[in-house]
Amino acid sequence: MEHLSMPPLSRVAICGGTHGNELTGVYIVKEMQRQKQDKVGSLSVTPVLSNPRAVDVCKRYTDTDLNRCFTSALLSSPITDSTPYELRRAQELNAQIGPKGSESAVDLLVDLHNTTSNMGLTIIMYSISALPSHIFKYIQTKMAPVPVAAIQLDLSLSDCYSLDSVGKNGFSIEVGPQPNGVLRADIFNMVKKAVDLTLEWIEKFNSGCTFEGGDIEVYSFVKSIDYPRDPVSGEMTAAIHPKLQDNDFKLLQPGDPLFLSFSGETVKHEGDALYPFFVNECAYYEKKIAFHLARKITKTIPTLSVKSN
């Protein structure tokens, strides 16, 4: 087993309200700010309300999706009078807790999200690196029997568009089902626990614990599927089939129902057996995505411990 050692973590950012109508993160961050919870042992913890304007109006965003603004290209684009609010805010956040890819960036950035899909608690990583993978494994073990899944998007750091790519390490915690603009106490508590476990893991890591390597199962993004549409008007002609609805991460076999049209016909899955996720996510209607499909893969992660100074 490979053994990796890394310097201790000194700064972590917990971000919420990157999408202003995903209320779990909004209220967890506000509560951390209210309690002035900025130190855990030697670790500095910064709670960040990422998109305060969108939070104020309880919308996903005001001009453009903030969580698509963190590619290296966009972060270095010049600001003009016509720059959308969210891109300005992305550069502001990058200055505060980044800059992305630099030595000044926070050691870990955790971004809190909600989905209307029945995904439970899911850790989303743009690549599988050792530290976020170990935290995922820790959360998964400690939260059992609550299922915790991991998704890999397989993007380079530079191309990664999401806020969590601004930290030296980062991941998103995506929890559902919860409607946009609604706060559920059960989901609040679940995410609060995942945040507490993350901080607990860092404490243990910093104080010298060795975390054994091993295999983790990860859903690796393959492609997105749109709703069936009228070829002329472009309007949706079907909804997610009741047999697919709420069945994120359940293997979809060829012939399984995908959509039920408004006049009653079933559209079936063709091609490889794959795992659906983000099934019927509200915010993806405008992105023309009914659900994503993934392959389940096994990744081996190295044993990890802190590098003594």
Add this chain to the structure above:
Amino acid sequence: MEHLSMPPLSRVAICGGTHGNELTGVYIVKEMQRQKQDKVGSLSVTPVLSNPRAVDVCKRYTDTDLNRCFTSALLSSPITDSTPYELRRAQELNAQIGPKGSESAVDLLVDLHNTTSNMGLTIIMYSISALPSHIFKYIQTKMAPVPVAAIQLDLSLSDCYSLDSVGKNGFSIEVGPQPNGVLRADIFNMVKKAVDLTLEWIEKFNSGCTFEGGDIEVYSFVKSIDYPRDPVSGEMTAAIHPKLQDNDFKLLQPGDPLFLSFSGETVKHEGDALYPFFVNECAYYEKKIAFHLARKITKTIPTLSVKSN
């Protein structure tokens, strides 16, 4: 048993998209329009997309809540340059399928709504009159074992603010849980069935069936409860308690938990045992309503048949 006879119904309006992000009604009405489903036997059926501007942007409303614009006072208020879009649209709808309180109004107006609350299929009536009550009873019987509840708001016709008050008879069909901006096939099918049963009832009524009177159980609105708030900032300090969440129409006893604060304290119910509904409805956050409370009452409805000409 009292026996009432009424003239046959000749015109019914099925309205959806009164709130533009409640997608069940939007897609049912669009599908009826596409299928040019405007006659059922001798009955003229008009599918109406109530708030097309809000539907286009997938928001509840653009300027003001359309479903609060149908009081007699607002419907007769003069239109000026500063009149909100929804009030103009209310007067337009009133001209098209009303006018409210007049002989020209449609015989029945059914308005289709969604809620994020776990209310299942609920019929909401501003008053308990014979015809809507019989249709409720018919839907309830035919859809069993799916539970169907009825809510009475107890408003005069003139004070009633909702679109369904524009017809000579009217009710709303409220179905959840469904997030705003999301369409679930199971809920689409449930509401489609309730609409079909309504039209089937009218066919039977018009063709001379006698509908026996009897007792119906109705939840009668008592009061609304707001979230606990910080006295200075006015911000919410608690979410609906997990034991109340999803438990619409389950009797709330004194001492039962209502809210769980972000720091972990439970707020309990005080006062009479009452039935909660619209628990954690998304659109009511801005109205400062965490849930409504109702008394369960029994109403006796008369036997009903058509009046021969």
